[in-house]
Amino acid sequence: GAVVSQHPSWVICKSGTSVKIECRSLDFQATTMFWYRQFPKQSLMLMATSNEGSKATYEQGVEKDKFLINHASLTLSTLTVTSAHPEDSSFYICSARAGELEAFFGQGTRLTVV
Amino acid sequence: GQNIDQPTEMTATEGAIVQINCTYQTSGFNGLFWYQQHAGEAPTFLSYNVLDGLEEKGRFSSFLSRSKGYSYLLLKELQMKDSASYLCAPQDSNYQLIWGAGTKLIIKP
Numbered sequence: 001g002a003v004v005s006q007h008p009s010w011v012i013c014k015s016g017t018s019v020k021i022e023c024r025s026l027d028f029q030a031t032t033m034f035w036y037r038q039f040p041k042q043s044l045m046l047m048a049t050s051n052e053g054s055k056a057t058y059e060q061g062v063e064k065d066k067f068l069i070n071h072a073s074l075t076l077s078t079l080t081v082t083s084a085h086p087e088d089s090s091f092y093i094c095s096a097r098a099g100e101l102e103a104f105f106g107q108g109t110r111l112t113v114v
Numbered sequence: 115g116q117n118i119d120q121p122t123e124m125t126a127t128e129g130a131i132v133q134i135n136c137t138y139q140t141s142g143f144n145g146l147f148w149y150q151q152h153a154g155e156a157p158t159f160l161s162y163n164v165l166d167g168l169e170e171k172g173r174f175s176s177f178l179s180r181s182k183g184y185s186y187l188l189l190k191e192l193q194m195k196d197s198a199s200y201l202c203a204p205q206d207s208n209y210q211l212i213w214g215a216g217t218k219l220i221i222k223p
Binding site: 042046093 | 162
């Protein structure tokens, strides 16, 4: 299957700082990228959908000024968690798809805010 | 509204067969995906059904009935490494995946 690389795999940051997570599709052009958050023992929660070259569409309840998403190219999307707080600690997962084909997931990023 | 219903947890024995059921209600339908997710890891793609019937892929098979809003994932010759959560994700009319909480499968020796 296609490869989606997410970086970093885990990060610990201080409260109030910002963290950037990268998601790259390595062997296909991702027309759409998705960002999810998953708390322990809970389902994936879609945060936002981004299409290359356009603004991301955020799900209800997700603050777009706090979770900045940039999808500057067909192979790269970034999620920046700004002014992180301990309640932002979670597992963040990106996925990428070309058209309406299956979505491939990155490895996930475990964010811990202390 | 959109809704996914899967059992929360199932237990099966190594070497046996297990069927994980999923019923769904979506606004439109453009196929259904099954993903496997090991604890602490991202989901990995298992199967995709868009037409009614059974799709077989090695030890895993997936079935779809669009009229009933029903799918199942069948796992044969269970191995300990199959212990994971299994996520049923139908795709709505906007090609958006709808996620449930998944089924945690526990394999016992």
